[in-house]
Amino acid sequence: MRAGRLRGMPTAFDVRALASTVRIELDDSLNSAEQESIKAHWVDLAHHEDGEPDRVIRAGLGDLSPAFDGSFPVRADSPEGLAQRITSEITIRAIGGLRGEALMLHASAVALDDGRVVGFVGPSGRGKTTAVQALGRAYGYVTDETLAVRVDGSVVAYPKPLSIRKRPGVKATEPASTLGLRTAPTHDLRLAALVLLDRRPGVDDPFVESVPIIEALSALAPQTSHLSALEHPLRTLLDTILTTGGVRRVVYAEASSLPSLIDDVLRTIEHGAPMLIDIPKLSERDCGCFSDDVATQSNPSGAEESGVYWRASYVDALTVDDALIVQVMGQVVVLAGVGPILWLAADGLTELELREIAMRQLPEAPAGVDVTGVIADAVQGMVDTRILVRK
Template identity: 35%
Template sequence: MTPLPLPPLVVDAVGVRVGIDLSGLTPTDRDTVWRAWEDARVIDPAPAQVVVTPVSSDRDGQTLSDLSSRVTQAAIEARRGESWMLHAAGLAARDGGVVVLVGPSGAGKTTATRLLARSWGYVSDETVGIEPDGAVRSYRKPLSVITEGQGFKVQHAPRDLGLLPLPTAPLRVRRIVLLDRDPLHARARLVPVPAAEALVLLAPHSSALASMPRPLHVIMNALTRTGGALRAEYAEAEQLVDLVDDMMVADLHGGPTPDHTPSRAIVATPHPPSSRGGRRYRRGTVVDSYPLPEDRLAVLTGEADGRGTLRVLAGAAPALWRAADDATRDDLLHAATDGTPDEEAVRAVDDILEQLVEAGLLAVTIS
């Protein structure tokens, strides 16, 4: 009699039902994978949306390490264009409020999570999904721990580390915190991060950002909704305990901070186009733009694979970019100088136009 096929282990990864095909593993490896991923397992019988296949390895622990990467990549690809996916750790209060800890690899996210998630619900140590309405998608994967003498991150089941389950309340983002661990920090503290700086710092930690509809608006609305980004300056993970405790219990759902500009559409008001021929300027294709304080403008361009490049325009650049609607050089000089350009202003505008064209933010046609 032919044995029935082994059903996959289905886990929840930032809202994606990822199936882990256990059929090619030894019984011992199956048990290891099952135990490591038990805290992310989906209970209901609905089928997986995507399936990944782990590969057995002779090196103890390598199978789990490779599997963690496969599940993460499959989930990110499946959610591409749907939600803001931050390379971050997450901790949840009993009311569902989530503090998101953002930082590069080696910044101490997993170390902090191992400590803090003994008091607060473990959301993730790797990727946190934030929906446009502020809802949070968890990813309760095994914790990836850098271990001396190992060429890969060793995986530990959350429950084996004593980490807490999620609350029953729906998860919503409460605070977004940029980790700044440095032995030179004399004391731990939370420092507000200006809107433009937060946007620039968060973009590199966002997966497939350019695939999202209006991604800069999603990020800035999330920051405005939660009172703005904070920077946690600390020397040791233990110092984060009091900082996170304060954020979990405080009412941080007020209005926007002074650093934030309310979301609004970018409307170009170009000077009427000149009837003369020559070089004409048009805005290049961008994914999104967002006005920032001090008359600056954030502009995101994108690649086909979802990667993006974020630039913050300042000085005369925002006015020139907005006015570039089949505009001549004279039209743009008028827009940037209120119609009274001097020799120095002309040189400055020509230099900015050259940089905008080189960056792909402006396109030039010859008529």
Template identity: 40%
Template sequence: MPEDSRERVLDVWTGAIATAHVADAVIQVGPHGEIESMLEHLSVRVTLAALERKRGQLIMMHAAGVAMDDGRVVAFVGPSGRGKTTLSAALGAHFGYVSDETVAVDRDLTVMAYRKPLSMLRSGKPKEQVSPPRAGLLELPTARLRLAAIVLLDRRPGVSEPVLSRVRVIDAITELIAQLSYVTDLDAPLQRLASLCDAVGGVWRVTYGEAASLIPLVPELVRAPPGVVGTWTPLASAQVGAEVGTTEFKWGAVSDAIAADGSVAVMSDGVLRVLAGIAPSIWIGISRGLSFEQLVAQAIADFDRPPLGDASKLVAAVIDELVREGLVVAEDRQTERGTL
């Protein structure tokens, strides 16, 4: 690598260069035309290598993160294009810059800082990589970093004042899981995410227009009392992916599941599915070994008789859907209520 290119790399990654002499990974970066193109490619490769290194160990959220002086961290979670880098630039001038890309959290809420260069959009050009010092971002506090708040970003141009609202646990998990790296490598990922939400007092959503408008909210978020976002229950059999039920119906291959607020979140084959309506009653009833007639009776007890249609046909239709989704295995037989 030419000396001027090497100096540019060192400048861009100022503040993120490890002092250890043993590399966790070695990244080969070939020629990519202009230096800015190479730097953008390098940033992506380093991020992917860092995520790969910690897969299955940490919850790694696609998020911007900033830290208070005492080490409390707020993670602002959102997909690409939701304004995380712009937010990092605005908030990082007032609070310790943790990352504009990934906030990684251990079981004890310890946050692993990832102070990569900010990747700034440029029209028709590669993203410009700007080091935290050059962007005017603050250093991290000396205190241990620990997650204190999770905030889902909802950026809407034209909103003058930011609005905070609480997010129910299964809704929060549904949105968070789409913004996690290597989620299927986590042990019982739904239960671990639900526990994380509990540990930080629930998840927030912020609807905002401009990044600077969130600066006054950061201290409020870390001081906010725990919110009431509903209780959740682990579905024990799902912890070991066991098939449970009777000879008539069984659960399919399920890796994890939780129940909350009348819904059930199920992880199966790496896909999250949320069951609502009468489906949770039926699916949980199958794990208890209920027959079809008992499942119908359970649905009626939980929801009363339907105003239109026959309860048996409605239950059969739900079971059919659960079978199609792979969440239930049923005998392949024809009955008077239809094909299950």
């Protein structure tokens, strides 16, 4: 407690964040005005129904006493810093409440009056919040950070207070209603389009372009939360891409130009439907995909051969046209060319055996191509990305 500060009475309030009710308990290290200011940030998501919350956050300045009641303690050195920490923790708890039930993208989003939702995806600093500030006066504000899409395409709105950068390293927390943003429809929200934000200085004529399926998947997968918790994560992500007509990229310089591009974003972009093949979950040793292409030597001792390659543990795998997408914890790896053959064949085979299989499966290489070197590089690349292990 800093000297000279007036204590307030502890206060608590509930907010509805995605599908969870979160209670925020502010202790007496904050004075009454500071407590009311933080509470006002969440006026658009205030929850007044009876019942116990799904999560409880205890917040205050300075050190907090340990919690033994299951609540989560949050502290900061200033009321402004505490407001940001509270926003982050509410969002984390809300995302956790939909773990395994929805595809959750790091995206801002707005909704048309008929419930169609346009999501703007990108890492921090790419302009998601600025985009919805520019769009939210013409369209309904859905979220500035976390877009939750259920497997049926329905969207769970999360119109959280916006975190607006005031100067480097400093953000202010502002509720959407005080910024003049429109309220999105409360029912029947459905994802209609996904957009990658590409802000480039000096773009005089902003435009919308289609993004190839593999590139879209590679761009979206890192911008998700709890993707691996879904039953079929890669299939779910790809189905979402396909049912919205493919991912678009908006190339622009100023957010003020975004409203004029919405019609272009929503216009269906025709794609040739890719061929998708789900790969059954394989253990390290049960594929047998190329068992007829290599002579298996008996091993009476049962000891594993040194220097052989196995598929590492992975979450999901899917073939998209000629590419193989493999999801391991923390990343999605796209394999093309010889990569899919080598990965599927890696059932305790040496590099020589893998090379023999690949050369049987691939067309004859052009003159001057070092096939041995290409395959060795491919194998090492998969080891480096942790989708193959060498034992």
